[in-house]
Amino acid sequence: MRNETSVTFSMDPQRPLNVQLVSSTDSPEFTYLTRSLTRCRIIALDAEWKPIRTRTPQSSFPTVLLLQLACQLGSRLGGDSDESDDSVVFLLDLSTIHLPSIWELLRDAFVSPDILKLGFRFKQDLIYLSSTFSSNGCEPGFDRVEPFMDITSIYNHLQDKQHGRKASKQIKSLASICKEVLGISLSKELQCSDWSCRPLTEEQKTYAAMDAHCLIEIFNVFQAKVIKEGKLVRHPTEPHPPTVTLGLKVVFEKLDIYSKIVRMKVHEAIDIARATASYVSPNIVTEEGMTLRIGHRNTLPMDEYLLKVVNEFGEKILLKESDKTAKTSKRKAKGRSSEGLICNEKQGQSFEDWQGPPPWDLALGGDGQPKFLCDVMVEGLAKHLRCVGINAAISYSKKPEPRQLIDQANKEKRVLLTRDAKLLRHDYLINNHIYRVKSLLKNEQLLEIIETFQLKISEDQLMSRCTKCNGRFIQKPLTTEEAVEAAKGFQRIPNCLFNKNLEFWQCMDCNQLYWEGTQYHNAVQKFIDVCKLNE
Structure with missing residues (x-):
């Protein structure tokens, strides 16, 4: 038991x-x-x-x-x-x-x-x-x-x-x-x-x-x-399947070691027989010139089918x-005070594949909510992420320096998303704060990020963020009259909406107004299809 x-x-x-x-x-x-x-x-x-x-x-x-x-x-x-x-x-x-x-x-x-x-x-x-x-x-x-x-x-x-x-x-x-x-x-x-x-x-x-x-x-x-x-x-060089029984005497005669068998234990002889009929790998050569498998444990040989797969596709x-040597920086950090910065001696290679954990991880003091920062090359991806309810910011400035992007990602506990290979070669990068997007099309980029970071997307999250500024919406919807009053001075609401009894939603950060019209329903259906939420 x-x-x-x-x-x-x-x-x-x-x-x-x-x-x-x-x-x-x-x-x-x-x-x-x-x-x-x-x-x-x-x-x-x-x-x-x-x-x-x-x-x-x-x-x-x-x-x-x-x-x-x-x-x-x-x-x-x-x-x-x-x-x-x-x-x-x-x-x-x-x-x-x-x-x-x-x-x-x-x-x-x-x-x-x-x-x-x-x-x-x-x-x-x-x-x-x-x-x-x-x-x-x-x-x-x-x-x-x-x-x-x-x-x-x-x-x-x-x-x-x-x-x-x-x-x-x-x-x-x-x-x-x-x-x-x-x-x-x-x-x-x-x-x-x-x-x-x-x-x-x-x-x-x-x-x-x-x-x-x-x-x-x-x-x-x-x-x-x-x-x-x-x-x-x-x-042509593939050995016979190990299921074929050759007979010990035949095996020993072929290896020209028949006279030496009397000095060997039974299990050692069996090992030699197996070695002649199984997959060949680097082995140990004894003083007598006999080749034995590495290791002293008896194991069952592969069957014919598995052996063929190994010989055809094995590596x-x-x-x-x-x-076996951990890579460390040979440069001296001059005036670098930001926490969590490491020197990327391999010029971005280690950031090609995400290894985690992300900076929002609870174990690192994060809030558990995924957050991204998209540089200018993937700003379209930022809007797609917002459409599925994911917090995705863009740079403070229109033409940010690499250092500015890195500092913003570090300060806000975000993963920096980019397609810029030069950015990945920048001397100082944040550990687990950067990921190079490989796909070219926005829909494919969205799926790549969802799969890589194992994001949970639900239909309730769709269109829950402002696509303009990344802000969240007010919890209670506005009536048409309230929306008209809120839109004065910066946004025009079409007259055709007044008699449709629609609900309006307002961004708490930039005050942009949204309503559930045809464009909204088309967008929801699009991301249901892209994220395969109906499967």
Whole structure:
């Protein structure tokens, strides 16, 4: 009987998923983990950490506090295991586990040729994970994951097959991919929660497990599709499927080591046989000249179908020494007093993809309400954001200097939105206060911001802000007579509206008047369609 740290949830009610929180190496959950790693064919990887709020010349990478391993025991297609649908997600609490005691276990799993690893832009996670283990005496940390497949690449392959041509490699969030491929809304609300607090909440455990398990679900869709279409190609150098039994004597004769078998233990001989019939990766060469797989744990070899997928689409993550070094500024800040400013030595590269948390996050002292500042290149986006009820300001001046934009965003706790690559190369940028918009059209830009920042849009929010100044409307509507009186001197109300018994709304900041006419209803319907609120 496992303890209360076990959680059960599911994407599919017919297949409940087991979630295990591993807090120590002497727990039943850790025993379950080590046994599962010898039987699993696929592992999905994810990590959670507490972001570093400010950077100093001695800054380091964030410390990974939770590592998620979603294990699929067996393969759903072509596997002969009775546990082909058995999946479990292990949540490794790295804040309580003695890291040196699990370093070797993880390292072996990361490079095992018998296990396909899945991740979503996992290289950054691996860098932080390697740094976390290295700082706890586990040198040299981690430097590779193979065989590996990135979910972004899998999604692009699916797009290529769906459209019958090479699809544009647009950047998609994991939530967007889950919605499109699985039809599941993956909430990212807890992404920026405080992962250093213990005990973890049930919501945090569920969020962390879902983030990892959905990667396996997406891969299964992809694998089923490519196998069904029969488009897997065997390379000339591809070894025989590991399901083919060669016989130990034949294997040893081919390796010219038959005379040496008498000196070896049975499990070592089995390892050699497996090594000759499985995926080839960098291995260890013994003094006798024999090639053995990295790691000492026996694992089940991949079935024929999964091996073909790996050989056709597999890749790997390799970390260089430069990747393991936190980038710090070599320039001296002269007269820089604003809080939260960091030097961007990589010239905007780290701001291409949003990493969060946003400055309005409650953990950072914000009010929890999304707020943006749009520069002159995306002023049209500002109006679209206002139309869906999001606080979107523009610069105080018509031709602001980069420093002015940065200071305004910092002061008002906003994320600066821009398409100006030069702005991202500015020497001093605010940590987590800037995002480069990639789309060109306003409707697509709006969707990009909603998906990237996981904004919640409802029909009640539409047209709730002044598109002119970003102000909020008065809570009580005005009658026609009150509106005529309020509009005197700066706004004309058409005479055709007087007999229609309309309600008027006034901006509390600029006093602009609005009414629910044809233009209003057309705008509401437009943003219902753009934001897909009727789906």
